[in-house]
Amino acid sequence: MPGLKKISTRESYGNALVELGQKHTNLVVLDADLATATKTGIFKKAFPERHINCGIAESNMMGIAAGMATTGMVPFASTFAMFAAGRAFEQIRNSIGYPNLNVKIGATHAGISVGEDGATHQCNEDIGLMRAIPGMTIINPSDDLEAKAAVKAAYEIDGPVYLRFGRLAVPVINDKPNYKFEIGKGVVLKEGKDVAIVATGLCVNAALEAAEMLQDDGVTAKVINIRTIxxxxxxxxxxxxxxxxxxxxxxxxxxxxxxGSAVAEVLVENMPVPMKRIGIDDVYGESGPATELLEKYGLSNKGVYEATKHFLWKQTRNKRKMNQGG
Structure with a gap:
């Protein structure tokens, strides 16, 4: 939405850690030689004695975090999503998930909006990997305020949490007096009756803008933010x-x-309805400016608008065919 303040959620992560660190002396931050990029350098500056650079050894970092959690500390292990969910999957599964240890994984630079770093760093599979780990909580905040609230909520629950943050600055859309973050609860951001657009992360803003575009066509869309996957x-x-x-x-x-998979699983077992998934199709990403990549892969406001409109057109056509006897 034009005119809104923009902040990357990775920066929100760094700021939130400092705020929590001032209140909780058992909070420690681990990083894999990426403190500047993940923004945990903000915490390092405030609490150097509680920041550990584990070097370019992400799997080892997860093992260290697991050990620290057994002593009563609350470690936030931080690195790019590709290196956390991808490279260190086994350690997260076996050393953190299996014993249900109180480790928080701060995964920054998630998704295709990593941009010029290209397909090797654009982790579009991390939610799927983390969803499969029993007991793992997964939070994907949509803006600065939600990211800070997510970090606080992650600290307060006992057990492993995967926090997903982005590199690209995104509009602050939750700056409302009645805003409340609750793990396991989605929120309706806009009412509508013709279609429901269920979004997460930086795509929430695109969904809101697409809903406004649809309204110009006489279509009202309910927009829902699923911040806890x-x-x-x-x-x-x-x-x-x-x-x-x-x-x-x-x-x-x-x-x-x-x-999309998580929503489909819920609906097919409880209330099957026509559904369209918008995301990265079964392909790798590529190098390029973040906003251009979002546009190319259909994740901009225009892309969401066009895909939703086409979906509604198909539903109308199918209904007409059924009424005409096939």
């Missing part, structure tokens, strides 16, 4: 499916294993 808000999703009957999901992640 796991546990997901099943009750809200089922209620919306009953109310509207047409669902579109939007995510900066592969359409395999992420938000």
């Amino acid at each position: 796991k546990p997901i808000d099943k009750e809200l999703l089922v209620d919306v499916a009953k109310e509207i009957g047409k669902i579109v999901t939007v995510e900066e992640h592969s359409v395999i294993g992420g938000l």
Whole structure:
């Protein structure tokens, strides 16, 4: 939305760690030689004695975090999403998830908006990987305020948490007096009756803008922010499916294993309705400016608008065919 202040959620992560560190002396931050990029350098400056640079050894860092958690500390292990969910998957699964240790994983530079670093660094599979780990909480905040609230909520729950942050500065959309963050709860940002657009992360803003564009065409879209991918808000999703009957999901992640898959799993078992998943199709990313990549892969406001409009057109066509006897 034009005119809104923009902040990257990785920067929000660094600032939130400092705020929490002032209140909780058992909070420690681990990094894999990327403190400047992940913004944990902000915490390092404030609390150098509680910041540990583990070097370019992400798997080892997860093992160190697991050990520290057994002593009562609350470690936030930080690196790029590709190196956390990808390179260190085994250590997260076996050393953190299996014993259900109180480790928080701060995964920055997630998704295709990493930009010029290209396909090797654009992690579009991390949510799918983390969803498969039993007991893992997954939070994907949409802006600065939500990211800070997510870090605080992650500290307060006992158990492993995967926090997903982005590199690209995104608009602050949750700056409202009644804003409340609750793990496992989605939130309706805009009312509508023709289609529900369910989004997560930086795609929430694109969904809101797409809804405004659809309104110009006489289509009202309900926009829902799913900030916790796991546990997901099943009750809200089922209620919306009953109310509207047409669902579109939007995510900066592969359409395999992420938000779209999680929503489909809920609906197919409880309230099957027509659904469209918008995300990265079964392809790798590529190097390029973040905003141009979002545009190319259909994750801009225009892309969400066009895909949603086409989905609604197909539903109308299918209904007409059924009424005409096939």
